[in-house]
Amino acid sequence: MVYIIQKTVNLIIKYSMSSCIFGRLPSISRYHCIILWSHGLPYADEVVSALEDDPDFDIIMLRIERGFSVPKFVDAVYACDTVPLQHLTDKNKYLKILPAEALFIFIKNNAPDEVPAGAPPFRKVQCRKMVAFKQFFREKYNPRVNGELTHDHVIHATDYESQTDYLLKLLGYAEGIRIFETRAPIYVPYHIQWTGQYRIESLPLTSLRASILFRDNEGVVTTKPVEIQETPHFVGIANPEVYANYLAEFRYIYLCDHYSLKKFALLQQSDIADVVTSNPVLTVQSDTHYTILDGVHRACVAMAVGIQKISAVIFHEH
Amino acid sequence: MNINIPEYLSLFDNYAVLKKTDVFPAIPLGGDIDVLVEDRAYAEKLLVEHFLRSDAGTYTLSAEQRDYHTHIDLLREGKILIRFDLIDSFDFLRKIHVKHSFATHVLTNKVGETVEGKTLFFPSPLDDMLIRYLEYIEYFETIPTKQKHLDYVLAHGEATPWPYFISHVHRFTKLAHDEYVENPHKYSVSGKGLRQLLDPVIRRLPSNVKSPLKKIYLAMRSAFPKA
Numbered sequence: 281m282v283y284i285i286q287k288t289v290n291l292i293i294k295y296s297m298s299s300c301i302f303g304r305l306p307s308i309s310r311y312h313c314i315i316l317w318s319h320g321l322p323y324a325d326e327v328v329s330a331l332e333d334d335p336d337f338d339i340i341m342l343r344i345e346r347g348f349s350v351p352k353f354v355d356a357v358y359a360c361d362t363v364p365l366q367h368l369t370d371k372n373k374y375l376k377i378l379p380a381e382a383l384f385i386f387i388k389n390n391a392p393d394e395v396p397a398g399a400p401p402f403r404k405v406q407c408r409k410m411v412a413f414k415q416f417f418r419e420k421y422n423p424r425v426n427g428e429l430t431h432d433h434v435i436h437a438t439d440y441e442s443q444t445d446y447l448l449k450l451l452g453y454a455e456g457i458r459i460f461e462t463r464a465p466i467y468v469p470y471h472i473q474w475t476g477q478y479r480i481e482s483l484p485l486t487s488l489r490a491s492i493l494f495r496d497n498e499g500v501v502t503t504k505p506v507e508i509q510e511t512p513h514f515v516g517i518a519n520p521e522v523y524a525n526y527l528a529e530f531r532y533i534y535l536c537d538h539y540s541l542k543k544f545a546l547l548q549q550s551d552i553a554d555v556v557t558s559n560p561v562l563t564v565q566s567d568t569h570y571t572i573l574d575g576v577h578r579a580c581v582a583m584a585v586g587i588q589k590i591s592a593v594i595f596h597e598h
Numbered sequence: 599m600n601i602n603i604p605e606y607l608s609l610f611d612n613y614a615v616l617k618k619t620d621v622f623p624a625i626p627l628g629g630d631i632d633v634l635v636e637d638r639a640y641a642e643k644l645l646v647e648h649f650l651r652s653d654a655g656t657y658t659l660s661a662e663q664r665d666y667h668t669h670i671d672l673l674r675e676g677k678i679l680i681r682f683d684l685i686d687s688f689d690f691l692r693k694i695h696v697k698h699s700f701a702t703h704v705l706t707n708k709v710g711e712t713v714e715g716k717t718l719f720f721p722s723p724l725d726d727m728l729i730r731y732l733e734y735i736e737y738f739e740t741i742p743t744k745q746k747h748l749d750y751v752l753a754h755g756e757a758t759p760w761p762y763f764i765s766h767v768h769r770f771t772k773l774a775h776d777e778y779v780e781n782p783h784k785y786s787v788s789g790k791g792l793r794q795l796l797d798p799v800i801r802r803l804p805s806n807v808k809s810p811l812k813k814i815y816l817a818m819r820s821a822f823p824k825a
Contacts, residue, residue, distance in 0.1 A: 465643035465661075476663030479673075480646065482655050557650050591654040 320434030339538035630681035666690035
């Protein structure tokens with residue numbers, strides 16, 4: 281009798297969760313967050329490369345966090361989890377003795393594969409694609425003791441979207457996953473405020489300036505506007521080491537969008553005229569020139585192939 | 599102007615061009631086309647994509663999303679050639695409340711017409727009359743040219759029996775009732791402000807008294823402006 285009741289309850293929960301998932305799907309994509317703890321950071325390039333290779337994933341933001349209070353931060357990160365407390369305590373024990381450094385990778389999953397998983401009362405929704413992704417790297421890189429794989433996970437990934445929302449808020453993005461959603465007619469990165477006021481013009485590439493990061497003699501990082509042909513991106517087309525050094529110095533801290541050598545190489549192989557037509561550079565106008573907010577790579581590749589003018593979205597300044 | 603207006607309009611998947619003129623698709627320089635669309639953001643996306651593919655090298659596109667409208671202008675040398683005024687509801691009307699179902703009704707009952715080889719969509723005659731009537735009611739006090747919409751409704755009243763039109767008006771609209779708003783300038787039950795009450799007294803005062811009183815009054819007025 282107890283068995284039948286238990287089965288019935290499980291079925292009801294399963295059914296209600298499934299309908300709940302389908303009932304609240306506002307789009308065909310889901311946002312996820314992957315965390316590489318400090319002992320997973322040496323594999324960051326491999327993880328990013330795997331995400332790049334998967335046609336269903338779009339990398340949106342990569343941000344490294346440092347200097348946090350490890351026990352508090354780890355507890356805060358896992359506070360949104362719904363797994364049994366004992367499991368979390370065991371999992372977090374190892375993390376709490378690691379250096380205070382973690383890479384957060386936010387991605388858009390264009391093919392979510394969500395299923396209810398686990399037994400009540402800890403039943404939850406899991407994206408099987410994300411589970412497989414993190415499992416692959418855990419099996420490959422989790423520390424081993426006497427040849428046995430430990431649960432000291434190098435990688436963590438959110439199972440469902442509300443956890444991503446929670447993590448973004450934890451990192452200080454008060455609007456959570458809403459920052460990734462704009463009602464813009466063109467692609468606008470999360471860090472550019474969308475006001476709905478803009479104009480689109482064909483601009484000479486010589487009128488564009490890129491804000492390039494540099495470190496002064498005292499080690500302070502600032503930006504300066506430079507012409508396209510002076511950017512490490514443009515120079516990097518002929519001499520990839522220049523661009524690689526630039527990325528290595530600033531990525532994940534100052535450059536938190538998705539940039540990589542592989543992505544830049546692919547852009548150089550593409551039909552750039554077609555790329556900038558569907559994805560114009562985003563700019564803001566100043567007295568003498570247009571500063572690029574997004575699209576330095578596209579502008580550089582366009583200039584390298586001899587294009588004179590490209591379509592640009594010019595935001596109205598407030 | 600070589601902007602292919604039917605081509606732009608045919609991009610939208612569910613729309614109706616409102617208040618079509620006799621010379622459509624010819625639009626005077628700087629003129630606008632009002633388009634009711636199902637989803638303003640999606641319509642804007644389609645329009646921008648087409649612009650980038652076809653006209654970005656020749657014209658400038660300027661867009662502004664407002665509460666109830668999205669204005670998309672195509673310009674050349676800083677001058678507006680044409681404005682697409684996209685709406686997805688009639689909530690912008692202030693004088694008459696239009697039910698949300700009206701926008702859906704217009705899109706459901708739209709009629710197709712071939713214009714320059716493209717099938718474009720317009721409201722049904724009855725919906726068209728109501729839209730023009732609403733436009734007239736909303737703006738006739740401030741924009742005299744809106745009289746043309748009433749003239750249109752009257753001229754087409756013979757083709758569309760009046761009872762149908764009246765019933766259509768009642769189906770989708772209701773008057774926005776006027777609410778009582780407290781008069782901020784009313785300070786006393788007599789309906790006069792304090793200054794007005796004191797005026798007869800002040801007027802009889804000698805000028806050497808009136809002058810400093812006036813200074814005090816003006817200082818107080820600037821320090822405590824009326825709400």
